[in-house]
Amino acid sequence: MRLIVPLQGVVQGRGGLFVGSLIPCCLFYFLQLYLKRRRSPPPPDPDSSTELPRTSSRSSRIGRVRVSSRAVPLAKPPDSPYYIGLERVKTDPYDPLTNRDGIIQLGLAESTLCFDLLQRWMSENLMDSLMLQSDGFDISSIAMYQPFEGLLELRVAFADFMSRIMGGNVSFDPSNMVITAGGTPAVEVLAFCLADHGNAFLIPSPYYPGFDRDIKFRTGVELIPVHCRSSDNFTLTVSALEQALNQARKRGSKVSGILFSNPSNPVGNILSRETLHAILSFAQEKNIHVISDEIFAGSVYGDKEFVSMAEVAAASGDFDKSRVHIIYGLSKDLSLPGFRAGVIYSFHEDVINAAKKLMRFSSMPVPVQRILISLLSDTRFIEEYMAAHRQRIRDKHFLFVEGLKQIGIPCAESGGGLYCWVDMSSLLTSYSEKGELDLFEKLLSVAKINATPGTACYCIEPGWFRCCFTALADEDISVLMERIKLLC
Amino acid sequence: MRLIVPLQGVVQGRGGLFVGSLIPCCLFYFLQLYLKRRRSPPPPDPDSSTELPRTSSRSSRIGRVRVSSRAVPLAKPPDSPYYIGLERVKTDPYDPLTNRDGIIQLGLAESTLCFDLLQRWMSENLMDSLMLQSDGFDISSIAMYQPFEGLLELRVAFADFMSRIMGGNVSFDPSNMVITAGGTPAVEVLAFCLADHGNAFLIPSPYYPGFDRDIKFRTGVELIPVHCRSSDNFTLTVSALEQALNQARKRGSKVSGILFSNPSNPVGNILSRETLHAILSFAQEKNIHVISDEIFAGSVYGDKEFVSMAEVAAASGDFDKSRVHIIYGLSKDLSLPGFRAGVIYSFHEDVINAAKKLMRFSSMPVPVQRILISLLSDTRFIEEYMAAHRQRIRDKHFLFVEGLKQIGIPCAESGGGLYCWVDMSSLLTSYSEKGELDLFEKLLSVAKINATPGTACYCIEPGWFRCCFTALADEDISVLMERIKLLC
Incomplete structure (x- = not known):
């Protein structure tokens, strides 16, 4: 359209044939001259290479x-x-x-707080879960091909477990569920199914930095941060969403959905029922779609109730539920990242059907499915574990936050997750991204903290840091505080 | 360039300013008039929808x-x-x-021939492999995050195992290896790393039908069949590759590599060292790249020696080895598809580095890694298993092929794989694709064979069928032959 704008005067009668001729004529004439000068000899035919002799000298040229x-x-x-921080830890x-x-x-959101309970359960039950202690052990129960989306028994067990940890007010239908090899492929497969290459999701920021890889690596879906601020504890609001969507659309982005973590990662706050509704x-x-990453749903330790987006969607008849998709997994709430256990839960039939087929790339091995069927179905253990998990995060959180408070470093309010969102702006030499990255490097090299x-x-x-605390012993926290003090 | 072709005469001096003015002037004038007539009222601003009342009637319109x-x-x-056949079997x-x-x-290439051996090993060793029988069991050895590309011990064990089953003449470097959740993601990740969306691989046909999903689903890489013929037992030749490549390039396809199975799937023939070299x-x-799918390397039962493309690449100093990539896994040779164990082996550093990162979507759970480290390192068991595996495929193959021969149905010559390539053209009502699909349907519905x-x-x-025979008991083969006879 831009090219013809200069001629609009002509068309609209405010010019004549002469002006209408001269301008395009000159433009075309000089364009031709320009192109003629730039014209280079034709490129070699790629197929002609087949006629070259097959000598090693040619090979070396290639x-x-x-x-x-x-x-x-x-x-x-x-x-x-x-990732730089994670790599550095590996070296030392x-x-x-x-x-x-x-x-x-x-830097890594993993918990060892209830390893004693898991160790006990595995020691006592793992053989049974693989049916190795009974005479009825049949190798075909673990060795053969099974549906890529997960055994029905496992999906039933997951549905019950998810309902249980989410307060029992929401039920999950196993037929709307696909088991994935960890939460990571769950995010990716949903992104693939909900948005095309070049489309975007709105995502409240600060957000979990792994999402960049999970989503962008292969699906080509963009993430548009919806900036939240410390002034309201980084809580997402609909007006911020609205503004971000309008801006994105003005830039020509096609927004396919909203992706968020609840409890939020890295802040750790919990979205209220009203916010979810809004x-x-x-x-x-x-x-557009709604993708709610609820992988920390069972790691809630505050007074605030966790509500699943699935519950909100199911409770109201006004909504087209098919736009709601939940991500879940056992890496956080059951402290089993090594088991690579994730879930896609979707109310959209097409998403479930497509995800089932994509599971050929990310399916869970059958032996692990058998172990998890036993573990998730052991409701007595699950109740005991979840109570301990929550209590121990709460205690560790208190210790960690108090420790920081005593050296003058505040944290954002939080009610879930395996991390704190720590305001280290008082340690910055300059209040900028550069100042923050300098502090990151100083923490790594001087204080030896990632x-x-x-x-x-x-x-x-600038100045906020995510600090995961659930793999620390109480003594480690003392060491940590001494090290941070060095930088104060 | 097309638009300015009419003006070339002007530029080349065979016209003048007048002609050069008149033509573009007229074109522009009429274009403006045309556009003005077509101009419609401006489309509603998508963002203006935010001002509409949020009523359910609006929702229902969406x-x-x-x-x-x-x-x-x-x-x-x-x-x-x-896939239609596989689905039909599930129903009955x-x-x-x-x-x-x-x-x-x-229809499914899986083997139960050595389940007795696997059952014995699992019963005796599975707990040890998870360290559950010793006092030193530590939950953190299976529960925590581990490198997505697989534990070093597992890659060492895989390297040794692969070398062993491939005749011991080739060695594999664990640092060139990435462990994947099955052979399927290994194929996909290689396709992603070696070719861009819209690029193509040459692939000798007939080829394994799963490749269409494995490769096209997500990577957008095309497969160009290089047709092989029964007259030379469907063997791949370089002249056929050359011809296919030339044709593809003429059509504008960018060919990034050659992908093939060795032993071939579905025919079961084994590529000679000379052919691999060529x-x-x-x-x-x-x-271009070479991707050799060697997932049936240990399922060779004929007299012909299996040679890995890795061996050929390593043996000759003339070649740039970095173009060679091997796919392997345990679904076939160790009869463990339920374990989802695959391998990418590549001589290209960038491919290994990229694949390691992509393994966040397809990594193997740590408990399964622990079991496989024990299994693959148990060389006495592996030797016993592999000898039995080959012998039992050979025996079953003989029984199956003889059974078919007696009812007048020949098979292609083969030396590896869990299947036969069966010539049922004598049963076709018409020698065409339609005739073949009619027979497929008749086999399914009347003879009840997939x-x-x-x-x-x-x-x-037309008329060739892949028949997997390694999950059949000897008695099943008799039943099968009786059923096929009905169609003769």
Whole structure:
């Protein structure tokens, strides 16, 4: 359209044939001259190479074969401080007995708080779960092909478990569920199914830095941060969503959905029923999807009730539920990241059907399914475990936050998750992204602490760090505070 | 360029300013008039919808939210006879004791021939492999995050195992290896890393019908069949590759590599060292990749020696090894598809680095890694198992092929794999794809046999069927032959 704008005067009668001729004529004439000068000899026919002699000299001229352009960025070392920190810990991990000068890991959201309970359960039940103690053990029960989306018994067990940890007010239908090899492929497969390459999801920021890889690596879906602020404890609001959507649409982005974590990662706050309702109402109005990552749903330790988006969707007849999709997994709430257990729960039949087929790439091995069927169905153990899990996070959280408070470092209010969102802005030499990254490096190199800086989470206020505390012993927290003091 | 072609005469001096003015002037003038007439009132601003009242009537006007365009085909039922057959078996599976009239499964390449050995090993060693029988069991050894590409001990064990089953003449470097959740993601991740969306691989046909899903579903890489013929037992030749490559390039396809199975699937023939050398030489000359799927390498039962492409690449200093990539897994040779154990082996550093990162979507759970470390390291068991596995496939193959021969149905010559490539052209009512699909349907509905028709494998000669025989008991083969006789 731009090209013809100069001629609008002509068309609208405010010019004549002469003006209408001269302008395009000149433009075309000079364009031709320009193109003629630039014209280069025709490129060699790629097929002509087949007629060259097959000599080693030719081979050596060809050089090294190249990988795809999409693999090139993946082959490079990471540039996000989140991954840089994780890599650095591997080279020199802190150990209270063998490496007291090593780097303390606050970058990875994993919990060892209830390993005693898990150890007991596994010691007592693992053989039974694989049916190895009975005479009826049949190798075909673990060795053969099974449906990629997970055994029905496992989906039934997961549905019951999810309902249980989410307060029992919501039920999950196993036929709306697909089992995935961890939460990560669950996120990716949903992104693939809900948005096309180049489309976008709105995502409240600060957000979990792994989402960049989970979503962008392969699906080509963009993430548009909806900036939340410390002034209201980084809580998502519909007006912020509305503004971000309008801006995105003005830039020409096609927004396919809203993705958020609840409890939020990295802040740890819990979305209220009213906020969930408002988000769903907004998504309905804009006819976009809602993806609720509820992987920390059972790691809630505050007074605030956790409500699943599935419950809100099911409770109201006004909504088209098919736009609601839940991500879940056992890496956080059951402290089993090594088991690679994730779930896609969706009210959209097409999403479930497509995800089932995509599970050929991310299915869970049958032996692990058998173990998890037993574990999740052991309701007495699950009740005991969940109570301990919550209580122990609450205690550790208190210890961690109090420790920081005593050295003058505040944390955002939180009610869930295996981490705190820590305001270290008082330690910045300059209140900027650079200042934050300098502090990140100083924490790593001087204090020997790996904490994830806010910039990796797209936080717009410098100085915030995500600190995961559920793999720390109480003694480690004392060591940690001494180290941070050095920087104060 | 097309638009300015009419003005070339002007530029080349065979016209003048007048002609050069008049033509573009007229074109622009009429274009403006045309556009003005077509101009419609401005479309409603999508963002203005935010001002509409949020009523349920508006919601109901929006309708159901849509999935991505790439998920739409995945959400539909399968259209390949390969998957149709597999689905049909699920509804009515043959069982010699409980469902003698059910459909006999010849469509799935899985083996139960050595389940007695596996059952014994698992009963005796599974607890040890998870360290559950010793006092030193530590839940953190299976529960925590581990490198997505697989534990080093597992990669070492895999390297040794692969070398062993491939005749001991080739060694594998664990640092060139990535463990995947089955052979399927191994294929996909390689396709992603070696070719961009819209690029293509040459693939000798008939080929394994699952490749269509494994490769096309998500990576957008095309497969160009290189048709092989019964006259030379469907063996791949370099001249056929050359011809296919030239044709593809003429059509504008960018060919990034050659993908093939060795032993071939569905035919079961084994590529000679000379053919492998010629393929690699061809790939070197064209500067494309070579992907050798060797997932049946240990399921060789004939007299012909199996040679890995890794051996050929390593043996010759003339080649740029970095173009060679191997797919392996335990679903076939160790009869453990339920374990979802695959391997990418690549000489290209960038491919390994990129694949490691992509393993966040397809990593193997740690408990399964622990079991496999023990299993693959138990060399005495592995030797016993592999000898039995080969001998029992050979015996079953003989029984199956002889049975067919007696009712006048020949098979292609084969030396590996869990299947035969059966020439049922004598049973066709018409020598065409339609005739073949009619026979497929008749086999399913009348004889109650699910065999994969050649058309699903892109075979250009009608009447060939892939029949997997390694999950059949000897008695089942008799039942099968009686049923096929009905159609003769």
